[in-house]
Amino acid sequence: MHLTTTLEELTEAELLDHADEVSRTQRECEAQVLRIAVQVAIVNNPETLDPAISRFPGRERARRFGGVGTPDVTEFAAAALGGRLGISTGSAHSLMADALDLMIRLPQLWRRVEVLEVKASYARFVARRTRDLSVDQASYVDERVAESADGRIPWSRFEDMVTGLVVASDPEAAARKERDNARRQVASPTRSTQDGMRSFFIRGPFPVIALFDARVQWFADVLASLGDTDDLDTRRVKAVAILADPLEAVALMEAFMAWRDRPDEADRPDVDWSTILPAVTVNVHTYAGAEPTGVTRVEGHGPVTEAWVRDHLGPHARFTIRPVLDLEGQAPVDAYEIPDRHREAVRLMTPADSFPWGASTTRSHQIDHTRAYRHRGPPGQSRIGNYGPMTSFHHRIKTHAGWQVRQPFPGIYVWRDPHGATYLVDHSGTRRLRTCPEMSPAEAELSQALFELAA
Structure with a gap:
């Protein structure tokens, strides 16, 4: 497309041709970024460090960013590269590791990236998944994945194919990882939040998850029997809150069983959510200026609207307001220790x-x-x-x-x-x-x- 031509002046066919050009340019730039990352690693090799200085605490040392067979790199190199690319130091470290693995451990895949037949994102995924493999095992995956990495199959199928090849490259190691993962049980809140909601992830043996699922469903059904008109998913979330307080859960179970046997003779149990929900400290930052933004930030959760704080926290929370009016006006101190x-x-x-x-x-x-x-x-x-x-x-x-x-x-x-x-x-x-x-x-x-x- 001529530089003076605007997109509005192009026909649909010309727009699509231009999209081809842009896509090719994008792949060229992504491949060049990978080359730059490798060259930065080469420039920042261990020989640039003074061993007499590196041995002191806090000083820079050489680390292996990529898999077995890739060279060591000075560990601070990723910071400057990340700054120039507009990404975090950690992301730049991952970029350098992926690029080194591609050029050294996955040469067939890298050749297809260089001729713009494979997107950098596909290639980098393979690099990450093969990082813990030996050189020969990585070569095994490289030989079998290079042809299909050009986007001819959907991403989900490509992920499954790479995973299968990693397992096939070393079945014994895959079996060990399965045994190790079986011992890595998890029950923790997720980091991601969306529109005021958050998730809790549980990973455990199948019987434990089946038991938990059954208990949640039982209490969700109990709530329905007691007149709760919320949908099933909402009642299941409420059931989790009940199970989080064992004493209240047992009390509700006993009261429900007694009421179920003689509903005409006993008062229907009532769930007191104020006693079930625990007292927790949640730090909510809101703007107190003359022009409110309508947005608040909940630490450990993320930005939400003031309406969310009012509607979701308000019914269950007591707020202690600590105004922060003059952050700069804190009196300085002469000691090194920070108050x-x-x-x-x-x-x-x-x-x-x-x-x-x-x-x-x-x-x-x-x-x-x-x-x-x-x-x-x-x-x-x-x-x-x-x-x-x-x-x-x-x-x-x-x-x-x-x-x-x-x-x-x-x-x-x-x-x-x-x-x-x-x-x-x-x-x-x-x-x-x-x-x-x-x-x-x-x-x-x-x-x-x-x-x-x-x-």
Whole structure:
């Protein structure tokens, strides 16, 4: 398509031809990103490390990112690559591991990626699934999957085929994994949330799950007998809440059995949900400004509407309101140790890892001094505006890998990687700041001013 031609001017046939061109370009770019990831790994080889320095705590070491047969890579290399690609450090690490596996352990599949016959997503899936295999076993899968990886079969069938080949490559190892997985029983809430709802995942032996299913159904039927008009799925969720309190479950069971035998002589049991639902602490952050947004954030759950808080939490919760009016106004301290009130203020101001494209939102972040604390230095070094929450890995990168950071205003972080790329991190996320020669002199001056403002 000519650069001056707009999509509106194209016929349907021309639009579809253009879609072909864009799809091809996309595959070319994805293949090139994989090549770049491998080259970054090659450049950051173990020989670039000084053994005398690497042995100290926190310093960078070499790790094997990919499977057996791939070279070791210096562990901080993924941070700079992730920044340039606009992805997290962990995602960049996975990209480098997949790329190394493809080029070294899965050469037939990689050749088809290079000639644009296989999408990078298909190839990377195979790389991940074969990572724990030996070189020969990976080659076994590579030889048999390369032809079908071009999208000729639906994704679900492709997943099953790769899984079957991984098992066939080493049946004994597959059997061991099955035995190991049988011991890995799980009962935990899921991380994902959607529209105010959340799931709870249970993985256990078949008889245990069958028993649990039967108990849930029994209590769901009891609720229906007692006049609950909700649908079956809703009653089953209520049944789980009842089972979560064994004393209440037994009491309800006994009361129901007595009422069922003589319904005309006994009062029908009533479920007191206020006693069944336990007392828990839920932290809900809402905006108290002059222009409410209508959105709140529930820690450990995610963003929801204020109506959800009112309708779903309101009937079952007692709220303690702790207004946060002046996060910046926390009095600084002279000690290296960070007071709890400062930690809470920083967490409210910056709920995620402050490293570029940091993905972690845990409450257990390390709170780092943006400008390193100096013993016998000036007073007030421990203050709001000189803290940044980070994972321990990103803290090590900031300390030992040549990254620089400034905090010109509380909660606003300007990072510069060892090669000069600059990133702005705030409550809205991460943005790459353009660098010369892309930016105008005025923009370059502003970028430098931002970086040095807190110097």
